[in-house]
Amino acid sequence: MNPAFQSAEQIQLPSDQNISGRTLGTEEIEMVTQALQSGTLTSTRGTFVKQFEQRFAEMMGVDHCWCASSGTAALHTAYAALDPEPGDEFVTTSITDMGALTPILYQTAVPVFADVDSDTCNVTAETIERVLSPRTKAIIVTHLFGNPCDMGPIMELARSREIPVIEDCAQAFLATQNGRLIGTFGDIGCFSLQQGKHITTGEGGMVVTNDADLSRRMFLFINKAWGYGDEKPDHYFIAPNYRMNDITGAVALAQLNKLETSVNHRVQMADLLTEKLQGIDGLKTPKISDGSVHTYWKYCLNVDGDKVPGGAVGLAKVLREDYGIFSAPRYIQKPAFQCQIFRDKVTFGKSQFPFTEARPEAVDYSPENFPGSFAGLEGILVMPWNEAYTEEHVNYIAHAIRNSLQQPGEYN
Numbered sequence: 001m002n003p004a005f006q007s008a009e010q011i012q013l014p015s016d017q018n019i020s021g022r023t024l025g026t027e028e029i030e031m032v033t034q035a036l037q038s039g040t041l042t043s044t045r046g047t048f049v050k051q052f053e054q055r056f057a058e059m060m061g062v063d064h065c066w067c068a069s070s071g072t073a074a075l076h077t078a079y080a081a082l083d084p085e086p087g088d089e090f091v092t093t094s095i096t097d098m099g100a101l102t103p104i105l106y107q108t109a110v111p112v113f114a115d116v117d118s119d120t121c122n123v124t125a126e127t128i129e130r131v132l133s134p135r136t137k138a139i140i141v142t143h144l145f146g147n148p149c150d151m152g153p154i155m156e157l158a159r160s161r162e163i164p165v166i167e168d169c170a171q172a173f174l175a176t177q178n179g180r181l182i183g184t185f186g187d188i189g190c191f192s193l194q195q196g197k198h199i200t201t202g203e204g205g206m207v208v209t210n211d212a213d214l215s216r217r218m219f220l221f222i223n224k225a226w227g228y229g230d231e232k233p234d235h236y237f238i239a240p241n242y243r244m245n246d247i248t249g250a251v252a253l254a255q256l257n258k259l260e261t262s263v264n265h266r267v268q269m270a271d272l273l274t275e276k277l278q279g280i281d282g283l284k285t286p287k288i289s290d291g292s293v294h295t296y297w298k299y300c301l302n303v304d305g306d307k308v309p310g311g312a313v314g315l316a317k318v319l320r321e322d323y324g325i326f327s328a329p330r331y332i333q334k335p336a337f338q339c340q341i342f343r344d345k346v347t348f349g350k351s352q353f354p355f356t357e358a359r360p361e362a363v364d365y366s367p368e369n370f371p372g373s374f375a376g377l378e379g380i381l382v383m384p385w386n387e388a389y390t391e392e393h394v395n396y397i398a399h400a401i402r403n404s405l406q407q408p409g410e411y412n
């Protein structure tokens with residue numbers, strides 16, 4: 001590489017995979033100690049998960065919150081609350097975490113993929129409307145990277161067809177649109193506390209809702225459908241044990257106190273990076289709709305392969321090799337429907353159930369149906385991001401990106 005652009009020394013960025021990029025500290029240790037000393041580690045008897053559920057509901061301004069053992073479990077709980085018939089359709093996005101998809105199949109429903117806006121990789125009212133059918137049981141809206149989907153038109157569409165909306169907010173803690181918290185637009189909001197999310201307990205998740213019936217069904221689903229507190233309790237329907245334990249609840253409670261500060265800092269540093277990356281030919285900073293607050297689970301760039309040699313993959317290679325910055329071109333690499341589970345319909349034994357119940361159009365994964373998804377993944381470069389980033393880190397990233405792009409050919 002051209003020595004004129006050599007950085008004096010590489011800076012190691014904080015990582016959300018260890019303590020360098022996480023806010024875990026004495027508060028969590030104190031809470032966990034209390035939980036252990038109480039000797040009650042199940043949330044059915046303990047106090048920590050219960051306190052956390054109450055506090056998170058208050059923070060979200062909703063009536064009900066239940067914890068689950070993961071974000072995947074939380075999403076499964078939300079899907080199960082709608083009690084789909086085999087072959088019912090859940091409209092979802094082609095660009096998401098697999099944990100948002102497999103529970104649809106476990107619940108015997110069929111995921112129907114909506115295309116996305118290639119700039120944000122988010123679904124829109126238009127892409128959703130194209131795949132609605134009389135069998136649509138629910139619409140799942142994923143606020144990718146913390147950038148809110150345009151909820152006005154989506155909710156208008158859903159309400160006009162009387163289809164419930166589940167918001168996947170695993171990447172979008174405290175994001176807002178027109179002053180309203182993401183996760184409170186739809187019927188159910190789902191969150192994750194996995195290692196790499198805004199706050200973490202290693203694994204964990206939550207569902208929130210204002211609907212008392214859905215809340216009741218979700219509580220039961222998490223608890224083997226055992227009617228705790230009922231006069232004549234029974235196991236009412238098929239359901240797993242998805243409970244969070246009280247040690248995890250203790251960590252969650254301590255983490256919750258840090259959420260707002262972490263989110264604000266992530267946003268502040270992201271805004272700074274956006275400022276520093278203005279005016280670079282071939283590079284787009286995050287597109288945020290009017291009235292939205294993006295809370296930056298990750299900071300994503302959009303790289304124009306016609307202007308940047310090697311496109312997102314090429315830029316990522318220089319950032320890694322010359323600057324030690326590990327970004328992720330193509331995010332999940334391919335749209336979800338190209339993963340083996342969907343390609344070969346690998347579900348229960350050799351049955352291919354519940355795909356066997358699906359309308360052929362619902363499982364038509366022809367690439368021409370998904371131009372936004374392919375274009376979006378082609379251009380996307382996901383920068384690592386967390387609440388420990390300082391101005392120095394942001395300067396370093398901006399410097400690395402600018403220098404990399406001033407040397408076309410070097411990384412062709």
Ligand SMILES: *Cc1c(COP(=O)(O)O)cnc(C)c1O
Pocket residue numbers: 070071072073096097099100142168170171192193194203204205
């Ligand atoms: C992380 C994530 C999930 C799954 O959460 P886990 O806690 O890892 O099970 C689901 N959806 C999205 C969008 C995610 O980012």
